[in-house]
Amino acid sequence: xxxxxxxxxxxxxxxxxxxxxxxxxxxxxxxxxxxxxxxxxxxxxxxxxxxxxxxxxxxxxxxxxxxxxxxxxxxxxxxxxxxxxxxxxxxxxxxxxxxxxxxxxxxxxxxxxxxxxxxxxxxxxxxxxxxxxxxxxxxxxxxxxxxxxxxxxxxxxxxxxxxxxxxxxx
Amino acid sequence: xxxxxxxxxxxxxxxxxxxxxxxxxxxxxxxxxxxxxxxxxxxxxxxxxxxxxxxxxxxxxxxxxxxxxxxxxxxxxxxxxxxxxxxxxxxxxxxxxxxxxxxxxxxxxxxxxxxxxxxxxxxxxxxxxxxxxxxxxxxxxxxxxxxxxxxxxxxxxxxxxxxxxxxxxxxxxxxxxxxxx
Numbered sequence: 001x002x003x004x005x006x007x008x009x010x011x012x013x014x015x016x017x018x019x020x021x022x023x024x025x026x027x028x029x030x031x032x033x034x035x036x037x038x039x040x041x042x043x044x045x046x047x048x049x050x051x052x053x054x055x056x057x058x059x060x061x062x063x064x065x066x067x068x069x070x071x072x073x074x075x076x077x078x079x080x081x082x083x084x085x086x087x088x089x090x091x092x093x094x095x096x097x098x099x100x101x102x103x104x105x106x107x108x109x110x111x112x113x114x115x116x117x118x119x120x121x122x123x124x125x126x127x128x129x130x131x132x133x134x135x136x137x138x139x140x141x142x143x144x145x146x147x148x149x150x151x152x153x154x155x156x157x158x159x160x161x162x163x164x165x166x167x168x169x170x
Numbered sequence: 171x172x173x174x175x176x177x178x179x180x181x182x183x184x185x186x187x188x189x190x191x192x193x194x195x196x197x198x199x200x201x202x203x204x205x206x207x208x209x210x211x212x213x214x215x216x217x218x219x220x221x222x223x224x225x226x227x228x229x230x231x232x233x234x235x236x237x238x239x240x241x242x243x244x245x246x247x248x249x250x251x252x253x254x255x256x257x258x259x260x261x262x263x264x265x266x267x268x269x270x271x272x273x274x275x276x277x278x279x280x281x282x283x284x285x286x287x288x289x290x291x292x293x294x295x296x297x298x299x300x301x302x303x304x305x306x307x308x309x310x311x312x313x314x315x316x317x318x319x320x321x322x323x324x325x326x327x328x329x330x331x332x333x334x335x336x337x338x339x340x341x342x343x344x345x346x347x348x349x350x351x
Contacts, residue, residue, distance in 0.1 A: 006194070008194065008196050009194045009195060011196075011220070012220050014191050015220020015224065017187075018191050018221040019220060019222070020224055020225075021187055021191065023224070023232070026229065027237060027238055033188060035268035036290075039290045039291050040294040043291040044294075046291070058299070058301075058302075059301055070180065070181035072181070073179075073180075075272045076182060077181065077186040078185045078273055081186035081188060081190035081193070082277055084186070085189070085193035091277065094278040096281065097281060098200035098281060099200075101200065101265075113284055113285040116282070117285035117286070117288060118260075118289065119260045119263025120264050120286045120287065120289015121260070121290075121292050122293060123257055123260030123261060123264055123267065123290050125257075125293040125300075127294070128253075128293075128297035128301075129252060129256055129297065130250050130254050130257060131243045131245050131249070133268040134269060139218060139222060139225065141242055142222050142226075143222045143226040144241075144242050144319050145242075145319050145320035145321050145332075145335075146319050147318055147320075148242070148246070148316070149250075153254070154254070156254050158255065158258055159255040159257065159258015159260075159262060161207050162258070163262025163263055164207035167263075
């Protein structure tokens, strides 16, 4: 069982496993893998605790049921699964700032927090604008041969690559 | 056990496997994801393209038997381009996406646990507040590709379409690999 404690597996093996997992999710739960909708539901649930009326009258939140569901459990599972994997390979690390950022940009945890926050906000807005993310469009929608998913996934990487070069240079 | 609880446990179990694979693939790590966006490490693209091939071929086998649903996202090409670019800018700044940030949280990455996670949730709330206006002004649209999937259009065996697509994706990865990326 040595492979369980390996730090990295081949990306092709991982791709095959995630592909099989997506087919498994479709067969068992009748749902494809996707992550961003659950962030919207979490946001709606928390927001509702502060202002029930506003959330109940919001046209966007009215489109979905804001409760603990398959997708939110999927996110909880991802956190646990990654934790188990990192624990087995001894790669748990409570870094304030990622290595690449610390080495090439700054080791200030405040700056990294602000950039991550702003990036997260844009990611959250964009994921709802396209109704999906790198999982929901990038893996699920593309393999279900949705044209929208192919276009969205390419746009994710075009935007991401442009910003990466702006931050880190050529 | 109720049906609802059953679904929750399925979601948890599938999520644990997904998170395990993401971490073992290295993509719960900022450096690996940014390596892809800086075009120095192609792990992310290799994982995504391989998983698309396997998943697409699996769906080609099970969909005609009625064993898997093919339900795709609503919206339009316009939404996909504009929203996709906004997402992309966020992706480049944050260095994680909604699935991999959950993985990064599991490995202890503090920027994911704090700013990143709060930011994504906050972003979805901001979008919910803008939604009605964006729809009224015609910024968010629906076109003929809304909920469209090529699987709905293929008459007969889906493999005659998906095998050539799979072959093309293999070729793309072969080219990437031969450049030593």
